[in-house]
Amino acid sequence: MNSVAFIVIAIFTLAAGLAAATLQKLMHAALSFAVTFVGIAAFFFLLGAEFVGLVQVFVYIGAVAVLIVFTILLTRRDVEKDRMFNWSGVVIAIAVFGGLIWAILKTQSLSVAAPEIPALTVKRIGEVLMTNYVWPLQCVGLLLTAALVGALILVMEEKQ
Amino acid sequence: MSPTLQLFLIVSAALFCIGLLAALSRRHAIFILIGIEMMLAGANLNFIAFWRFSSEPHQPTGVMIAIFSIAIAAAEAAVGLALVISVYRHYRTTNVDQLDQLKG
Numbered sequence: 001m002n003s004v005a006f007i008v009i010a011i012f013t014l015a016a017g018l019a020a021a022t023l024q025k026l027m028h029a030a031l032s033f034a035v036t037f038v039g040i041a042a043f044f045f046l047l048g049a050e051f052v053g054l055v056q057v058f059v060y061i062g063a064v065a066v067l068i069v070f071t072i073l074l075t076r077r078d079v080e081k082d083r084m085f086n087w088s089g090v091v092i093a094i095a096v097f098g099g100l101i102w103a104i105l106k107t108q109s110l111s112v113a114a115p116e117i118p119a120l121t122v123k124r125i126g127e128v129l130m131t132n133y134v135w136p137l138q139c140v141g142l143l144l145t146a147a148l149v150g151a152l153i154l155v156m157e158e159k160q
Numbered sequence: 161m162s163p164t165l166q167l168f169l170i171v172s173a174a175l176f177c178i179g180l181l182a183a184l185s186r187r188h189a190i191f192i193l194i195g196i197e198m199m200l201a202g203a204n205l206n207f208i209a210f211w212r213f214s215s216e217p218h219q220p221t222g223v224m225i226a227i228f229s230i231a232i233a234a235a236e237a238a239v240g241l242a243l244v245i246s247v248y249r250h251y252r253t254t255n256v257d258q259l260d261q262l263k264g
Contacts, residue, residue: 006163010171017175017198021182026190033194036175040201043171044226047212052204052226059230064197064237071190071241075248089185097177101170110166114213120220125227133224140231147235151242 005046013039026072034065051122168209176202189247189254193240200233 013036020032037060044053104110129137175198182195204226211222248254 003163006167010167014171014174014178017178020194020198021178021186021191026188029191029194033197036198037201040175040205043168043205044208047168047208049208049212049223049226052208052223052230055227055230056201056204059234060197060201064234067237067241068190068194071244074245075190075254086185086187089181089183092184093177093181096180097173100173100177104166104169104173110169111164112213113162113164115215117212118218120223125220125223128220128224129227136224136228140228144231144235147239151238154239154242154246 002046009039009042009046013043027069030065030068030072033068034061037061037065048117048120051120051125165209165213168213169206172202172205172209174202175199175205187255187257189244189256190241192256193237193244196240197233197237200229200236204229 016032016035016039020029020036023029023032037056041053041056041060044050044056179195179198179200179202182198183192184195186192186195207222207226207229211220214222244254247259251259253259
């Protein structure tokens with residue numbers, strides 16, 4: 001694994017994530033959100049999980065980001081002007097980050113280098129998905145169907 | 161020298177905390193959903209990193225959990241955004257501070 005690529009992707013992803021969390025204009029935040037997920041997909045490629053990286057790009061940038069943009073367009077009436085930034089949230093986030101960093105740096109067994117592994121092919125993922133994980137796969141299919149039907153029912157126009 | 165597992169965990173912890181910051185400190189419902197999605201992505205990054213650095217990479221368990229987690233996050237986003245649109249139709253606002261009808 002290349003450490004230069006790691007540093008570049010880390011800075012890119014975290015900067016885009018921070019922009020998505022703090023920008024005032026909703027549309028800019030939604031675009032930064034898409035850029036953040038490009039960075040996370042790049043991390044997946046770096047770690048050798050190309051299939052998950054592709055799924056991430058398709059699902060998040062292709063579907064979720066577009067969904068967020070359309071929701072912003074549909075609820076455009078009150079463009080966010082409130083400069084009320086809740087500082088207690090900042091304090092809690094920094095405290096949680098400090099705790100996590102402390103736990104990560106204190107654990108000795110985590111400072112290992114990556115072992116050489118055989119490439120994970122899509123064929124292997126398909127085999128595992130159709131044998132060991134066939135019940136979770138069916139359940140996720142059912143969940144997605146239920147979620148999409150539920151979302152449609154929620155946004156249907158109410159008859160007077 | 162190549163990056164260790166610790167560095168990946170630190171990046172995903174930072175991503176999780178940025179998501180937490182967005183979910184806790186913003187007033188707009190869509191920002192809260194964006195924060196939740198970022199927290200889920202940080203967890204996914206952890207799963208993939210632990211799979212890559214494990215001693216048994218032949219079992220793609222971490223990859224499977226990440227794929228299922230992405231699917232569930234997509235379902236959550238669809239329902240959450242539908243709720244935002246529905247709430248906006250009723251109350252003409254997406255500011256979560258003004259949605260205090262259940263306040264006792």
